[in-house]
Amino acid sequence: MLNIVIFGAPGSGKGTQSARIVEKYGLNHISTGDVLRAEIKNGTELGKTAKGYIDNGQLIPDALMIDILASVFDSFKDSKGVIFDGFPRTIAQADALKAMLAERGQEVSIMLDLEVPEDELMTRLIKRGQESGRADDNEETIKKRLVVYHSQTAPLIDWYKNDGKYCHINGLGTMDGIFADICTAIDKL
Numbered sequence: 001m002l003n004i005v006i007f008g009a010p011g012s013g014k015g016t017q018s019a020r021i022v023e024k025y026g027l028n029h030i031s032t033g034d035v036l037r038a039e040i041k042n043g044t045e046l047g048k049t050a051k052g053y054i055d056n057g058q059l060i061p062d063a064l065m066i067d068i069l070a071s072v073f074d075s076f077k078d079s080k081g082v083i084f085d086g087f088p089r090t091i092a093q094a095d096a097l098k099a100m101l102a103e104r105g106q107e108v109s110i111m112l113d114l115e116v117p118e119d120e121l122m123t124r125l126i127k128r129g130q131e132s133g134r135a136d137d138n139e140e141t142i143k144k145r146l147v148v149y150h151s152q153t154a155p156l157i158d159w160y161k162n163d164g165k166y167c168h169i170n171g172l173g174t175m176d177g178i179f180a181d182i183c184t185a186i187d188k189l
């Protein structure tokens, strides 16, 4: 199985590129952000809990996210592989993902790190907020999300380098050009 972690700051293009990877390689897609937004839309207890964190640009507690991840992963039958989009976001989540996959005789194949300068991230997310009305795409919340990214999520770059799975991707440029670089990395696996 091909288990791909797609990684990067808010607005780096994880969702955009995941859709293309899913289409080309026939993988299942787990976007933890999409899972949480669906729960909020459906007014579930989990959604009510998640909304407070998301609207404030903070991460949902690890224990909750790890449970959600495992249950979505196990819902895929006869999968060719999975793209993990927005998970892991902390060292604890990376440890949990590694353990969960090992229990199932699997491992992460590659971690694709989409690197994009901060001014471009801000421009993309403000534009998306204006077009789609996504509640956490306002300047104040985006700044909080970026602080959380640097303090809690970026340390995973070294974690995956140490694990031998790290692959840097320049996330600035055309969507097609970035996707071509991603395919080159995946096709080497």
Ligand code: AP5
Binding pocket: 008, 009, 010, 011, 012, 013, 014, 015, 016, 017, 032, 033, 034, 036, 053, 054, 057, 058, 059, 060, 061, 065, 085, 086, 087, 088, 089, 093, 124, 125, 127, 128, 145, 171, 172, 173, 174, 175, 178
């Ligand atoms: P999540 O939904 O994962 O948000 P995020 O990581 O902030 O990422 P985004 O969805 O904002 O951006 P993206 O990298 O997918 O970029 P996209 O392709 O959309 O998480 C939301 C919240 O949920 C978190 O803040 C947290 O509270 C919670 N959460 C989720 N997972 C969690 C976890 N594991 N643990 C704890 N809490 C968790 O692109 C962005 C925009 O740019 C789009 O408009 C797109 O069209 C445009 N764009 C993309 N590529 C390009 C390009 N090459 N050039 C120009 N524009 C581009």
